[in-house]
Amino acid sequence: MNLDTSPKLACPDLLRLGGEHPVLLGSRCTDCGEVYFPASEGCTRCCSTAMETFALGSFGTLWSWTIQGFQPKSPYNGGEAEADFQPYGVGYIEMPSGVKVESRLTLADPAQLKIGMPMVLVLLPYRQVPGEAPVYTYAFAPA
Amino acid sequence: MDNEVAIIGIGMHPFGRTDALSGQQQGAHAVREALKDAGIEWKDVGVAYGGSQDGGNADALSNQLGLTGLPFVNVANGCATGGSALASVIAAIQSGMAEIGVAVGFDKHPRGAFNPKPKDWGLEDWYGETGLMLTTQFFALKTRRYMFEHGITDDALVRIAQRAFRNGALTPHAWRRRELSYAEIAESMAVNLPLRKFMFCNPAEGGAALVLCSAKHARKYTANPVIVKAAVMRTRHHGSFEVFNPGLAAQQSPAPTVMASRAAFEFAGVGPQDIDVIQLQDTDSGSELIHIAENGFCEHGEQQHLLASGATDINGRLPINTDGGCLANGEPVGASGLRQVIEICTQLRGQAGQRQVPGTPRLGYTHVYGAPGVSAVTILQAG
Numbered sequence: 001m002n003l004d005t006s007p008k009l010a011c012p013d014l015l016r017l018g019g020e021h022p023v024l025l026g027s028r029c030t031d032c033g034e035v036y037f038p039a040s041e042g043c044t045r046c047c048s049t050a051m052e053t054f055a056l057g058s059f060g061t062l063w064s065w066t067i068q069g070f071q072p073k074s075p076y077n078g079g080e081a082e083a084d085f086q087p088y089g090v091g092y093i094e095m096p097s098g099v100k101v102e103s104r105l106t107l108a109d110p111a112q113l114k115i116g117m118p119m120v121l122v123l124l125p126y127r128q129v130p131g132e133a134p135v136y137t138y139a140f141a142p143a
Numbered sequence: 144m145d146n147e148v149a150i151i152g153i154g155m156h157p158f159g160r161t162d163a164l165s166g167q168q169q170g171a172h173a174v175r176e177a178l179k180d181a182g183i184e185w186k187d188v189g190v191a192y193g194g195s196q197d198g199g200n201a202d203a204l205s206n207q208l209g210l211t212g213l214p215f216v217n218v219a220n221g222c223a224t225g226g227s228a229l230a231s232v233i234a235a236i237q238s239g240m241a242e243i244g245v246a247v248g249f250d251k252h253p254r255g256a257f258n259p260k261p262k263d264w265g266l267e268d269w270y271g272e273t274g275l276m277l278t279t280q281f282f283a284l285k286t287r288r289y290m291f292e293h294g295i296t297d298d299a300l301v302r303i304a305q306r307a308f309r310n311g312a313l314t315p316h317a318w319r320r321r322e323l324s325y326a327e328i329a330e331s332m333a334v335n336l337p338l339r340k341f342m343f344c345n346p347a348e349g350g351a352a353l354v355l356c357s358a359k360h361a362r363k364y365t366a367n368p369v370i371v372k373a374a375v376m377r378t379r380h381h382g383s384f385e386v387f388n389p390g391l392a393a394q395q396s397p398a399p400t401v402m403a404s405r406a407a408f409e410f411a412g413v414g415p416q417d418i419d420v421i422q423l424q425d426t427d428s429g430s431e432l433i434h435i436a437e438n439g440f441c442e443h444g445e446q447q448h449l450l451a452s453g454a455t456d457i458n459g460r461l462p463i464n465t466d467g468g469c470l471a472n473g474e475p476v477g478a479s480g481l482r483q484v485i486e487i488c489t490q491l492r493g494q495a496g497q498r499q500v501p502g503t504p505r506l507g508y509t510h511v512y513g514a515p516g517v518s519a520v521t522i523l524q525a526g
Contacts, residue, residue, distance in 0.1 A: 010273050014269075026390065038390065065287060066283035066337075066338075068277070074271075075271030098392075099391065101390055102275055115291050137273040
């Protein structure tokens with residue numbers, strides 16, 4: 001990713017940047033090993049509060065998907081006029097730990113989305129308002 | 144059981160849009176109708192539980208119905224509000240706290256989809272801001288995965304919606320009373336694929352109320368009481384696939400519906416094969432699809448054939464959502480679960496007119512499911 005300056009992120013705490021691909025961060029229960037995204041302060045599986053940061057990685061497979069066909073109401077802040085809204089893909093990506101991460105997809109074409117396809121983490125400028133720095137979020141693209 | 148509770152009165156304010164009336168006025172209307180049906184007055188009621196999501200406090204209905212001093216408890220359990228109110232009234236009557244109780248639900252939602260705030264759900268702003276916090280998206284993602292795992296096609300989703308509007312057209316108090324063709328549904332706007340416009344219910348307005356008493360006194364009030372054989376509410380376990388979850392656990396666990404359904408069948412001492420008429424939560428076609436199996440009425444994957452063969456129609460083996468369900472009635476969240484109970488009572492009393500299930504239905508079933516992972520089930524028997 002070539003960005004002249006560090007990108008403005010909607011969710012900076014969820015990502016580790018600087019490597020070849022962004023890495024998603026979650027947490028893991030040190031008592032039972034259950035993995036969470038985003039990081040959780042407690043384990044809903046075993047009720048422990050002993051949690052550590054856990055890197056979920058950059059690669060996964062598409063576990064489910066839909067296309068957001070209408071412009072969401074607030075608190076969505078994509079910033080485009082209603083007439084300019086473009087449907088976007090949303091999915092759950094199964095990461096190597098087995099946890100599924102809900103994410104924007106870079107594709108919104110049903111013909112190109114198949115459950116099980118390999119995916120890679122990227123940054124997506126989901127808010128692009130003239131005169132403002134674009135705001136990025138995490139998203140998955142076909143790997 | 145000598146401790147059983149019976150429904151002796153049912154009342155509704157029709158669902159839909161009633162601009163001239165507040166949610167509370169529609170709730171009070173429903174209570175008055177239910178009292179009239181039971182042949183009693185508000186001053187005879189010893190306890191009441193009720194709630195709404197967007198329509199205000201239920202106990203304020205006393206300002207319209209009468210300030211009799213009764214204990215009136217507000218219930219706030221999302222889609223399970225009606226079911227929770229009903230279960231609470233039953234427990235109060237069984238405990239001897241009151242002879243007669245009322246359960247009421249009502250609501251009045253703004254038009255269009257719900258727009259929840261991330262902080263209310265313990266989530267951070269980015270989840271809403273980046274366009275991930277939509278109930279319609281959740282239903283679509285869950286449905287897509289379910290169809291993939293169980294080999295179900297879009298045909299099943301269309302048939303569920305088609306049956307809902309067909310039944311709604313036969314239901315005088317339904318909101319959406321126009322039958323829709325297969326093509327109209329299958330080609331309607333892609334809201335969140337695989338779900339389309341006519342596969343979603345709309346937030347709405349309305350009221351629903353029940354009057355209950357101990358089953359051994361029920362015949363003092365009515366010739367056709369309906370016995371509550373089970374009224375169960377359950378919440379999610381770790382690993383359940385629920386709305387507004389940025390991450391899902393590695394291992395999936397059974398849904399709250401499965402837990403509530405199993406417990407209800409156990410309490411009632413009957414099984415899915417004994418049920419004559421069914422109401423399932425159908426906020427969207429995908430949810431009903433999943434709920435048919437989660438409630439034990441078929442194996443996962445059998446729905447495709449059941450729906451195509453007409454088994455879930457009014458004249459079929461498993462009549463589902465005989466009044467058109469949420470799809471044809473809309474969803475005033477607080478009232479929706481009690482609408483289901485009222486429809487089953489109407490069917491068990493043989494008063495459902497053009498949509499009456501043939502024969503003499505004896506056992507009915509209702510199921511609600513909602514955020515953040517709650518489910519309530521009742522099993523009802525003609526008295």
